[in-house]
Amino acid sequence: MNLVLYEDEIRALEEVLQRLRQDSNARAVFLIDKNGQQLAGAGATDSIDTTSLASLTAGNVAATDGLAKLIGEREFSVLFHEGQREHIHISIVAKRAILVVIFDERSSLGLVRLRVKRAGQEFEKIFDLMERKARDAEAGGPEQRPTPFSEITDEDIDALFSD
Amino acid sequence: MTFINYAAKEINCKIVYYGPGLGGKTTNLQYIYSKTAPEAKGKMISLATETDRTLFFDFLPLDLGAIRGFTTRFHLYTVPGQVFYDASRKLILKGADGVVFVADSQRERMESNIESIRNLEVNLKEHGLDLKALPYALQFNKRDLPNILSVEELYRVLNFKREPTFEAVAPAGRGVFDTLKSVAKQILVELRKR
Numbered sequence: 001m002n003l004v005l006y007e008d009e010i011r012a013l014e015e016v017l018q019r020l021r022q023d024s025n026a027r028a029v030f031l032i033d034k035n036g037q038q039l040a041g042a043g044a045t046d047s048i049d050t051t052s053l054a055s056l057t058a059g060n061v062a063a064t065d066g067l068a069k070l071i072g073e074r075e076f077s078v079l080f081h082e083g084q085r086e087h088i089h090i091s092i093v094a095k096r097a098i099l100v101v102i103f104d105e106r107s108s109l110g111l112v113r114l115r116v117k118r119a120g121q122e123f124e125k126i127f128d129l130m131e132r133k134a135r136d137a138e139a140g141g142p143e144q145r146p147t148p149f150s151e152i153t154d155e156d157i158d159a160l161f162s163d
Numbered sequence: 164m165t166f167i168n169y170a171a172k173e174i175n176c177k178i179v180y181y182g183p184g185l186g187g188k189t190t191n192l193q194y195i196y197s198k199t200a201p202e203a204k205g206k207m208i209s210l211a212t213e214t215d216r217t218l219f220f221d222f223l224p225l226d227l228g229a230i231r232g233f234t235t236r237f238h239l240y241t242v243p244g245q246v247f248y249d250a251s252r253k254l255i256l257k258g259a260d261g262v263v264f265v266a267d268s269q270r271e272r273m274e275s276n277i278e279s280i281r282n283l284e285v286n287l288k289e290h291g292l293d294l295k296a297l298p299y300a301l302q303f304n305k306r307d308l309p310n311i312l313s314v315e316e317l318y319r320v321l322n323f324k325r326e327p328t329f330e331a332v333a334p335a336g337r338g339v340f341d342t343l344k345s346v347a348k349q350i351l352v353e354l355r356k357r
């Protein structure tokens with residue numbers, strides 16, 4: 001199933017991220033899908049190459065999932081990388097997305113853990129709502145939520161590659 | 164489950180370069196990287212061994228411009244071609260919107276090409292993807308070497324569904340962008356159907 005993010009959904013996710021960043025005193029927080037696409041972020045996101053971050057995190061999670069299955073675990077729900085100054089806390093939220101928290105000595109692992117747990121429940125509610133909407137749309141037939149892509153012409157596609 | 168971000172006005176597509184070890188997958192991405200304007204590309208990430216063999220993946224994000232107000236972003240990945248990296252290879256295929264198969268034209272690499280395409284089909288199936296239905300291009304690389312098979316012979320054995328094919332010399336760039344464009348176009352056409 002495809003979950004479509006419209007302005008409302010993005011805003012809801014960003015609100016949770018912003019609160020999480022504040023409450024945990026983190027430098028930046030990101031929500032990423034399991035294929036390595038960034039969904040939303042909050043905090044000092046400009047100082048970080050977010051595209052690389054998303055792709056490496058997804059790779060990291062995928063590899064760790066593989067390791068878990070090898071030893072008969074369903075998943076390792078949390079990854080933590082401790083640096084000298086900066087640390088990365090990676091967790092799976094609501095089974096659907098990856099939550100990344102980047103923090104330094106102004107925060108602590110304990111605090112991050114606590115706040116991530118709370119944010120996870122809020123993300124779960126948002127995703128559940130999105131999923132319900134998506135299912136309703138599917139049941140109601142294809143014309144309910146028109147995709148902007150249906151209007152793409154051959155000329156549009158060719159224009160992308162002209163140079 | 165895929166997330167589609169209408170709010171950010173972005174189309175994100177994942178293209179995976181697949182094929183036998185040393186076939187030239189990484190070289191394809193390196194050439195694309197070297198010929199793309201700085202504002203249209205992100206950092207290229209290569210997770211490689213000390214001898215420059217791909218260990219996990221190469222990653223190159225490309226920004227091709229806008230369609231109907233949507234920024235089209237292509238995420239190019241290569242898999243590690245060496246046979247024993249199959250577990251990693253499978254992970255990279257997840258969520259692929261299109262695949263480029265980089266075949267090695269050298270006579271002695273034919274068995275490896277065949278084995279790699281079979282492996283591609285199997286690994287796609289495990290993600291619920293079907294090569295028959297997926298945007299796909301086949302590249303015959305290393306056309307500059309002396310001990311190569313004819314294009315007809317390669318096509319006869321390796322073509323899977325009459326996919327578009329391209330002759331290439333990846334380090335010199337021959338065929339590299341034609342291959343990429345072919346699969347990118349197929350992906351956008353697919354997107355329109357959805």
Ligand SMILES: Nc1nc2c(ncn2[C@@H]2O[C@H](COP(=O)(O)OP(=O)(O)OP(=O)(O)O)[C@@H](O)[C@H]2O)c(=O)[nH]1
Nearest residue numbers: 184185186187188189190216217243244305332333
């Ligand atoms: N002569 C010639 N050499 C090539 C060509 N394409 C790639 N090579 C060389 O072949 C070697 C392997 O290329 P890579 O791009 O690293 O191969 P790969 O498919 O990424 O290999 P793995 O990472 O092990 O899967 C390099 O030394 C390249 O320079 C080609 O078209 N002609």
Ligand SMILES: [Mg+2]
Nearest residue numbers: 188189216217
């Ligand atoms: Mg490689």
